[in-house]
Amino acid sequence: MQAVRFHQFGGPEVLQLDDIPAPEPGPGEVLITVKASGVNPVDTYIRAGIYGERPLPFTPGLDPAGVVEAVGPDVTGVSLGQRVYAAGVKTGAYAEKCLADASLVFPLHDSISFAQAAGINVPYATAYRALVGRAQSKAGERVLVHGASGGVGIAACQLARALGLHVTGTASTPEGRALIQREGAHTALDHTQEGYLEGQSFDVIIEMLANVNLARDLTALNRYGRVVIIGNRGTVEINPRETMSRDAAILGMTLFNVPPAELQSIHAALYAGLENGTLRPVVGQEFALPDAAAAQLAVMAPGKLGKIVLVV
Numbered sequence: 001m002q003a004v005r006f007h008q009f010g011g012p013e014v015l016q017l018d019d020i021p022a023p024e025p026g027p028g029e030v031l032i033t034v035k036a037s038g039v040n041p042v043d044t045y046i047r048a049g050i051y052g053e054r055p056l057p058f059t060p061g062l063d064p065a066g067v068v069e070a071v072g073p074d075v076t077g078v079s080l081g082q083r084v085y086a087a088g089v090k091t092g093a094y095a096e097k098c099l100a101d102a103s104l105v106f107p108l109h110d111s112i113s114f115a116q117a118a119g120i121n122v123p124y125a126t127a128y129r130a131l132v133g134r135a136q137s138k139a140g141e142r143v144l145v146h147g148a149s150g151g152v153g154i155a156a157c158q159l160a161r162a163l164g165l166h167v168t169g170t171a172s173t174p175e176g177r178a179l180i181q182r183e184g185a186h187t188a189l190d191h192t193q194e195g196y197l198e199g200q201s202f203d204v205i206i207e208m209l210a211n212v213n214l215a216r217d218l219t220a221l222n223r224y225g226r227v228v229i230i231g232n233r234g235t236v237e238i239n240p241r242e243t244m245s246r247d248a249a250i251l252g253m254t255l256f257n258v259p260p261a262e263l264q265s266i267h268a269a270l271y272a273g274l275e276n277g278t279l280r281p282v283v284g285q286e287f288a289l290p291d292a293a294a295a296q297l298a299v300m301a302p303g304k305l306g307k308i309v310l311v312v
């Protein structure tokens with residue numbers, strides 16, 4: 001099978017298409033014929049070697065969507081040919097086939113395309129965990145989705161709107177702001193404009209770029225407000241007094257820390273939303289598997305309009 005791999009850490013140019021044997025499912029594993037694969041910013045951090053050790057050569061990709069080709073000896077509840085996406089890959093998803101943990105393979109509703117399904121796991125599970133698990137958002141609260149036009153942001157806008165929150169999102173382009181308003185934001189702001197948060201106040205802030213925004217976020221929180229840090233690319237200086245005067249909380253999170261039982265619950269909630277149309281992953285750009293380097297450049301470029309997806 002064909003798989004995108006890197007043999008050394010580095011820039012996007014280290015990604016290459018290799019011909020390698022297809023993996024075989026062992027106990028507790030499912031082999032998926034990949035139809036589409038989500039491209040996430042974390043894939044680029046891993047490729048650059050700044051996200052911990054990985055065995056080389058390494059195939060990136062955490063978000064496969066496709067069809068069940070084979071199952072391990074003890075696997076039940078998953079049928080051959082079933083349309084699925086996976087939340088626990090054992091081998092990288094930038095490939096024609098990949099192995100996944102059977103307990104984290106989820107059925108795909110008929111209304112969701114494979115390209116959309118490649119944008120469910122990391123973006124939607126992260127947004128759900130941030131809004132519900134970490135911030136404990138309540139209907140009627142005001143949320144700022146700070147960076148709303150990308151994979152996680154659009155998911156957060158749709159989820160927050162469905163949960164009955166008042167949703168404000170930010171994007172850098174007019175097209176991005178129009179998109180997030182279609183996808184659930186009551187109001188859209190431009191995070192490149194001077195003073196764009198002046199006069200605004202929120203109970204919850206879902207933060208995609210904390211090193212740039214955290215100090216300002218704290219000043220825009222209501223009493224008992226919560227900032228959930230999803231994305232961060234550097235250090236930042238804050239005034240802790242802004243948290244004291246509000247009894248405010250700064251909450252970190254990573255999807256890798258979510259316990260398996262909670263993952264099951266999150267994906268059950270996501271299935272319900274995908275089934276009733278509340279949740280609709282938005283595919284911004286599609287790339288062919290050999291163009292994985294271009295796809296990884298695109299996921300780090302500004303002006304987001306939804307998910308970057310590899311079509312296999």
Ligand code: NAP
Pocket residue numbers: 040041042122123126146147148149150151152153170171172173176191208209212213229230231232253254255256299300301302303304306307
């Ligand atoms: P993405 O699709 O690339 O979207 C990035 C978003 O950030 C876009 O909406 C972009 O808006 C926005 N942005 C850019 N500059 C900003 C600024 N100064 N202030 C606020 N927003 C800004 O990425 P993603 O998949 O949504 O992921 C977002 C971040 O969360 C990434 O850093 C990613 O690594 C991280 N993440 C973390 C977890 C976790 O478990 N903690 C899980 C998933 C993702 P414009 O393009 O319109 O400027």
